[in-house]
Structure formats: structure tokens, C-alpha cells
Amino acid sequence: MPDIQLLWDRPHPFILPVSPQAADIDGLDHTNNAVYVRWCEAAGWAHSNALGLTLADYKRLDRGMAIRRSEFDYIFATNAGEQLLLGTWLLAGENPLSMKRCFQLIRQSDGNTVLRASWHLVCIELSSGRPKRVPPEFSAVYGPAFSE
Numbered sequence: 001m002p003d004i005q006l007l008w009d010r011p012h013p014f015i016l017p018v019s020p021q022a023a024d025i026d027g028l029d030h031t032n033n034a035v036y037v038r039w040c041e042a043a044g045w046a047h048s049n050a051l052g053l054t055l056a057d058y059k060r061l062d063r064g065m066a067i068r069r070s071e072f073d074y075i076f077a078t079n080a081g082e083q084l085l086l087g088t089w090l091l092a093g094e095n096p097l098s099m100k101r102c103f104q105l106i107r108q109s110d111g112n113t114v115l116r117a118s119w120h121l122v123c124i125e126l127s128s129g130r131p132k133r134v135p136p137e138f139s140a141v142y143g144p145a146f147s148e
Contacts, residue, residue: 004111006085009104010147013087014047018105020080030077036115037072040103043088044119053141058126063135065099065121076107076114083108089147097131098122099142 018039026032048054058064078084086105093099098121105115125132134142 004108006106006108006111007113008087008106009102009113009116010089012147013089013104014043014050016043016046016086016088018042018084018086020078020082020084022080025080028077030079033072033074036074036105036117037070039086039105040088040117040119043086043103044101047088047090047145051141051145053138057137061135061137062126063132063138064124064126065138066124067119068098068122069120070117072115072117074115076112078105078107078114084114090142090145092146093121096133099134099146102147 016039020031020035024031024035045055084105084107086103088104089102091100091102101119101121103115103117104113106112107114122131123134123138124130
């Protein structure tokens with residue numbers, strides 16, 4: 001197999017390797033769109049955990065980053081067994097309550113981007129569901145991880 005150059009949209013992505021399994025394939029014989037959503041959720045949590053903020057921290061602080069809006073651009077279909085790399089980055093939000101998480105899914109065999117997605121996130125108080133300022137603990141961990 002030739003050495004394929006992976007062209008990430010931004011430098012230094014957090015990368016989660018994924019591969020569609022038989023149960024992920026829909027009636028059109030390709031990966032079901034809902035699977036990509038699950039993978040993005042898994043990559044987001046894995047990245048957050050790697051940075052040092054876990055679900056337990058969210059609960060302890062009574063704060064969480066909730067998806068306010070999501071966008072998924074499905075560019076190419078994928079098939080069972082394909083080796084894929086899901087990259088994710090964090091970006092500063094539009095205001096002190098928000099941030100953005102971006103995703104790019106690349107097929108390893110040809111280097112093609114098969115999906116791009118983004119989440120617009122808002123900080124909420126878990127106990128009430130109301131928007132709240134990002135706590136200092138979140139800023140200390142997520143802020144330095146923001147991509148330019």
C-alpha cells in the first residue's frame with residue numbers, strides 16, 4: 001500500500017481510530033449515518049478524558065458542555081472493515097458560555113475525508129439545564145487545547 005499523506009483541516013488533532021462493523025451497515029450497504037454521530041460522541045469524550053476532564057468532573061462541578069447545534073457533512077460512504085481515523089479539535093466559542101468542537105473523518109486507504117462535522121457547545125448547569133459561565137476548571141483544561 002502506498003504511503004498516504006493525511007491532510008487534516010487543522011494541526012494536531014486528537015485521533016480516534018474507528019472501523020465500521022457489520023452491525024453498523026445499513027440497508028444501502030454502507031455505514032449508517034447514526035454510527036458517525038456515535039463515533040463523534042466517543043471521540044469528544046476520549047479527547048476530554050485525555051485532556052483531564054471526565055464525566056465525573058462534570059458531575060462534581062455541576063457543569064457540562066451540551067450540544068446546542070450540530071452539523072454533519074457526509075462526503076463519501078464507508079464500508080464494513082474500512083480503517084478510518086476520526087480527528088477532533090476544540091475552538092473558542094462565540095461568547096464566554098460556549099465553545100466549538102470540530103471533527104474530520106479520514107479513510108486511511110486513500111486519504112479521503114469522508115465526513116466533516118461540528119458541534120456548537122454551550123456550558124450548562126447540570127442540575128437545572130440552564131446556561132452558565134464556563135467554570136475555571138474547564139477553562140484551564142480546554143482553553144490551552146483550542147486550535148487556531
